[in-house]
Amino acid sequence: MTTDVTKGAVAPAGGSGAGVDNVLEASGVTLRFGGLTSLDSVDLGMRRGEVLAVIGPNGAGKTSLFNSLTGVYKPQEGRITFLPKDGDNKELLGAKPHIVNRLGLARTFQNIRLFSALTALENVKIAAETRLKAGPVSIMLGLPNARRAERESDERAHRLLKFVGLESKLNEIAGSLSYGDQRSLEIARALATDPQVLLLDEPAAGTNPTEKLELEQLIRRINSELGVSVLLIEHDMRLVMSVADRVMVLNFGRKIAEGTPSEVQQHPAVIEAYLGASAPEEEVAAGAGQVVIAEQPGPVDESGANDGDSGANEASSDGESSDEASSDGESSDETAPDGSAPDEESGK
Ligand SMILES: Nc1ncnc2c1ncn2[C@@H]1O[C@H](COP(=O)(O)OP(=O)(O)OP(=O)(O)O)[C@@H](O)[C@H]1O
Ligand SMILES: [Mg+2]
Numbered sequence: 001m002t003t004d005v006t007k008g009a010v011a012p013a014g015g016s017g018a019g020v021d022n023v024l025e026a027s028g029v030t031l032r033f034g035g036l037t038s039l040d041s042v043d044l045g046m047r048r049g050e051v052l053a054v055i056g057p058n059g060a061g062k063t064s065l066f067n068s069l070t071g072v073y074k075p076q077e078g079r080i081t082f083l084p085k086d087g088d089n090k091e092l093l094g095a096k097p098h099i100v101n102r103l104g105l106a107r108t109f110q111n112i113r114l115f116s117a118l119t120a121l122e123n124v125k126i127a128a129e130t131r132l133k134a135g136p137v138s139i140m141l142g143l144p145n146a147r148r149a150e151r152e153s154d155e156r157a158h159r160l161l162k163f164v165g166l167e168s169k170l171n172e173i174a175g176s177l178s179y180g181d182q183r184s185l186e187i188a189r190a191l192a193t194d195p196q197v198l199l200l201d202e203p204a205a206g207t208n209p210t211e212k213l214e215l216e217q218l219i220r221r222i223n224s225e226l227g228v229s230v231l232l233i234e235h236d237m238r239l240v241m242s243v244a245d246r247v248m249v250l251n252f253g254r255k256i257a258e259g260t261p262s263e264v265q266q267h268p269a270v271i272e273a274y275l276g277a278s279a280p281e282e283e284v285a286a287g288a289g290q291v292v293i294a295e296q297p298g299p300v301d302e303s304g305a306n307d308g309d310s311g312a313n314e315a316s317s318d319g320e321s322s323d324e325a326s327s328d329g330e331s332s333d334e335t336a337p338d339g340s341a342p343d344e345e346s347g348k
Contacts, residue, residue: 022083023048023197023229024069029078031064038064039075040253051223051230053240056250057273062233063110065250066199070107071097084196106195108186110202116175120166120185123174124157127192160188164218180211187218191226198222199231204239212239219243241265249273
């Protein structure tokens with residue numbers, strides 16, 4: 001059962017309540033893998049301009065939700081609607097990832113995905129080029145509009161790399177960058193596609209404390225300076241509590257709570273989810289879980305030693321190396337996510 005801890009203050013689940021300006025809405029999203037229900041009738045109402053965090057224990061369905069919102073998975077039930085600034089609402093359920101990206105949603109991945117043999121600049125330029133007007137033929141023939149487009153993508157990539165603090169590493173090979181820099185590069189690449197909504201899947205995983213602070217600032221600047229709404233999956237509760245305007249909590253594929261960070265932090269269902277079903281009621285009632293949530297970042301592997309995987313079942317749980325994912329060009333290092341692979345966009 002969904003518990004809305006900000007009763008009266010939030011939009012009806014998944015809908016755009018009176019006076020609420022949502023950018024993304026989902027209702028009744030249900031995703032099953034055989035007998036396993038990874039998302040169970042999940043509602044989402046993301047407000048334009050907010051930083052909304054999605055938290056929950058491992059296997060709660062957070063990445064599944066991202067994959068459903070971005071077209072990597074097609075849920076069996078539900079609706080997902082993008083409400084862009086221009087007012088021309090778009091149904092996203094069933095749309096391919098590159099279409100979702102072109103509409104205005106960009107994401108990063110729990111497992112970093114970069115063209116590891118290319119430079120930082122090249123990685124971002126490839127994504128920026130998906131927004132160019134020049135078609136493949138004019139690019140091939142080097143026509144003036146193609147040259148202009150190339151210059152624009154170059155300038156755009158430079159600006160974005162500066163924005164994320166990588167201006168001194170433009171020409172470094174992506175694979176040789178530190179873990180934190182690779183995460184920043186992934187963010188720059190997602191931003192290069194000019195999104196209205198940016199989805200970050202565990203951006204702090206594997207980063208060191210200094211990088212975490214930089215990331216916190218970066219998320220704030222993306223939100224306030226670029227005006228991008230941010231949907232953030234994160235296990236680091238200090239980061240969540242500091243940057244999120246609101247938090248929604250998933251457990252076993254269900255939304256169990258939603259509200260401001262402090263409301264969610266004290267919510268009994270959330271405390272129980274993090275402490276485990278065996279938590280004694282008095283302990284939960286006494287708010288012991290608040291400490292747990294605030295101080296224990298959750299069972300994520302932040303060592304960075306294994307490319308940011310947070311669990312042994314990452315490959316399948318992330319859905320990014322499954323057949324479904326690969327059919328959408330999402331599974332290999334050779335294809336940039338978010339529709340940023342040149343061939344996915346070249347027909348336009
Ligand atoms: N492609 C898939 N095939 C089968 N089961 C899947 C697939 N993707 C996800 N699942 C299952 O759905 C459930 C939710 O997984 P998901 O990856 O969404 O969790 P999560 O909240 O992102 O966890 P984590 O914090 O560990 O990243 C898990 O039980 C997972 O095994
Ligand atoms: Mg995940």
